[in-house]
Amino acid sequence: MSGAAREVILRRIRSAVEGAPEAEIVRGYRGATGEPGDVELFAERVRDYKAIVHVVPRAEVASTLARITEGRVLAVPAGFPSDMYAPSEGEPDGVVSTCAVAIAETGTIVLDAGPGQGTRAQTLIPDYHLCVVRDDQIVPNVPDAIARLDATRPLTWISGPSATSDIELNRVEGVHGPRTLEVVIAIG
């Protein structure tokens, strides 16, 4: 049945566009720059989404994580650098992860299920997500991120904590995804 439907739809399309002129794609917009992204801009844009942001030298990441996760137990996905965070005993109430790419202009973090990022569910179900971003992972804009990413991996683009604007178009942080997003940017 589906086979017949396929042929019918393809035939309908061919007859619908028959004789129509070819349409050329025009790309006059800013494309990928290949340059490093602005750390300050990234931090500011993530803060705009009401996420908590820390910018610290690479050597201080471990101590920063220890300080801000005090009283919490975080789940640690496979491949997360063991010298950065060591979970204490107990039931996790949050998750810590690395990321694949971050975008300065939009304040976005992209996870691609690579080392330290876990499965998509691991960074979704807990109410608290702590993400470590290295400054060399920050790119200036969306085209730069697209150029760096592999489409065939499972990708999650995160811009701030879960939110909704469904009630009178007021943005409210925290519905189904993690209600708190904390980002540690490692520089130098």
Next chain:
Amino acid sequence: MSGVFVGMPAFPKNAAKAVQNSQLRFNLRKATHTIRGKRAAVVGELDDWAELRQAGKTIKDHTLRNLDRYLVELEEKVTAAGGVVHWARDAAEANRIVARLVKDTGETEVVKVKSMATMEIGLNEALAEEGIEAFETDLAELIVQLGDDFPSHILVPAIHRNRAEIRELFLKKMAGAPKDLTDEPRALAEAARLYLRKRFLEAKVAISGANFMIAETGTLVVLESEGNGRMCLTLPKTLISVVGIEKLLPTWQDLEVFLQLLPRSSTGERMNPYTSMWTGATEGQEFHLVLLDNGRTSVLADKVGRQALRCIRCSACLNVCPVYERAGGHAYGSVYPGPIGAILTPQLRGMDSELDRSLPYASSLCGACYEVCPVAIDIPSVLVDLRAKARHPRTERAGMAAAGWVFERSKRLAKAQRFGGRMRRLVPKRLPGPLSAWTDTRDMPEIPAESFRDWWIREGGTAGRRPAVPPDGNLPQESRKS
């Protein structure tokens, strides 16, 4: 399209009723003005917005021109990545496919991510007939579903409800809603979170739509805010996505354009909170893609109207439309309201019903929708084209034929004008019978005692020739005096 709204009266009647509802007008005005401001601010941040818009338009046009080729490429890539592709000519076929897929899993409950396509085909109702219950998980969709209501906006389907109404609804219809629930948006969102959490964790089957499909890689893309999308897309064992064939983009790179156009146009944010992208069967899931035609190929066959298929469902046109702001979404009698609905619905459904024929008139042709459209759909031009194609009432056709006959010869016109001038005191302020539809909302024009042509000749001009103009360029005194 489905029969969700079948039997609704034409737009003018619905709109006349809606504008009497002052609560609705207040809700809509507040919401549309808020979002308009946010959109303008974030669009203004990008100095290459015009170029992005042009790229968006031309990528979509190129895709539509080569849609057959790209759909076949997408099918290959999705299949190679372990997904199963199904094709559906119309709503009934798509609903049958989805119902069968759900039944094959042995489940009787599914969770859903907000999807215009499944709403268009009336999937929830069709599944209910097969004994399958579909739970909407988007907050606004949940509000609509609990209230047994219709969506009234593409992005925020419950835009017609204010916080107090939502609180009432939750207390009445949502099992386990806290007794002391306030009408704070935060508290309402929290109630929805608790209500749905268990469902997410237990669901075995999820149904979604998609914002984009990438032919080159077989990747599907869903943009959302709440995280209900991520829940549905990642947790259940089986994922079924129903997607209109026009949602295709040729290459991965093309996404860089639309991920800038859509969030800024839609929610007025630099980026929406969550975007999920997956290719085929992912992380142990079973994945089915149902490609939906349901009238899209007939839209594609229309040289003027086919540009409506560029639409990425951002809803920016609704938010700026003076007609939508006052009439609200329900008046359009379709899951696609507002200016885009006024051109999409009559093309998808055909113009057999009075409602669908009235939709191209649900506009003042001000053009604000065209200006904000991120893929430059010239909505006013399509509206005018559809108006010409719609069948008109007999009285209107008779009147137009008579007017055409009079205007055809200048002597006939002159006679008619003189007759009108003499009878002008007898013309009523309101016309009788079916013609009253015209004068209900308009004043009859003042008929002058003398036509311009007659005045011209009386003042010394000659028919067909200009009166002599003196070298200083001023008309003779007596002419200016008149």
